[in-house]
Amino acid sequence: xxxxxxxxxxxxxxxxxxxxxxxxxxxxxxxxxxxxxxxxxxxxxxxxxxxxxxxxxxxxxxxxxxxxxxxxxxxxxxxxxxxxxxxxxxxxxxxxxxxxxxxxxxxxxxxxxxxxxxxxxxxxxxxxxxxxxxxxxxxxxxx
Ligand code: AMP
Numbered sequence: 001x002x003x004x005x006x007x008x009x010x011x012x013x014x015x016x017x018x019x020x021x022x023x024x025x026x027x028x029x030x031x032x033x034x035x036x037x038x039x040x041x042x043x044x045x046x047x048x049x050x051x052x053x054x055x056x057x058x059x060x061x062x063x064x065x066x067x068x069x070x071x072x073x074x075x076x077x078x079x080x081x082x083x084x085x086x087x088x089x090x091x092x093x094x095x096x097x098x099x100x101x102x103x104x105x106x107x108x109x110x111x112x113x114x115x116x117x118x119x120x121x122x123x124x125x126x127x128x129x130x131x132x133x134x135x136x137x138x139x140x141x142x143x
Contacts, residue, residue, distance in 0.1 A: 003092055003106055004085035004123055006112040014105065014115045016041040019048060019073035023059070024129050026051055026072055037103040039112060040076050044114040049076035082107040087115070093121050 011043050017026050017038045021141060026038055040049035059067045059075040067075070082105045083092055092104055096118050106114040 001090045001124060001128055002085065002089045003089060003104075003114075003116055006089070006116055006120050007085065008108060009124075010114075010116075010120060011042040012114045014112055015037050016046075016112070017098050018042065019076070023056060023070050023072060023075060024103060027056065029070075029094055036117070037115075038072075039080075039115060040072055040075065040078075041112065041136055045078050046110075047082055047107060049073065049078035050080045050103060050105070051076040052101070052103060066134065072111050080105060083116075085109060089121055089124060093118070093125070096121070 013052055015029060015033050015035055015038050017029060017040055018039050019042060029038060030036065037050055037052035039047055040051055042048045046103075049072075055075045055077060056067070059070070063070075081095060081099060083095070085106055085108050096102060096104060102118040104116055108117060
């Protein structure tokens with residue numbers, strides 16, 4: 001299974017923000033959409049950074065509530081590790097595990113075409129394993 005199989009099911013919509021938006025508006029977006037990270041896009045670079053809830057927690061711990069009026073680029077992570085739609089799901093999971101993050105934007109021909117989270121990958125992997133198990137059970141029952 002590949003990353004594009006997940007996007008086919010979950011869709012290609014990605015929540016983005018700009019580097020000069022403030023953290024307060026980024027927080028509202030995370031809350032309203034029930035997500036954990038925003039891709040930071042500019043006119044020339046669709047994946048110029050990523051701002052996850054962890055970045056905001058880190059900034060709060062360091063600088064307190066003044067962070068709310070700071071711009072997104074003061075707390076975002078850059079460069080961003082992205083993947084292609086054809087990447088194997090197991091490779092994307094390995095990247096997230098070794099690099100210790102939970103989101104990977106998907107880029108094709110320089111365009112942002114989706115995002116996958118560790119939750120999406122684990123869900124699909126479990127579905128896949130469940131299908132394998134039922135096929136094996138059916139096979140054993142008829143053998
Ligand atoms: P997360 O676990 O995804 O919430 O993020 C943990 C940390 O890794 C935060 O500092 C994020 O900004 C950063 N991060 C998340 N995803 C990526 C990525 N695809 N490439 C680079 N850094 C990332």
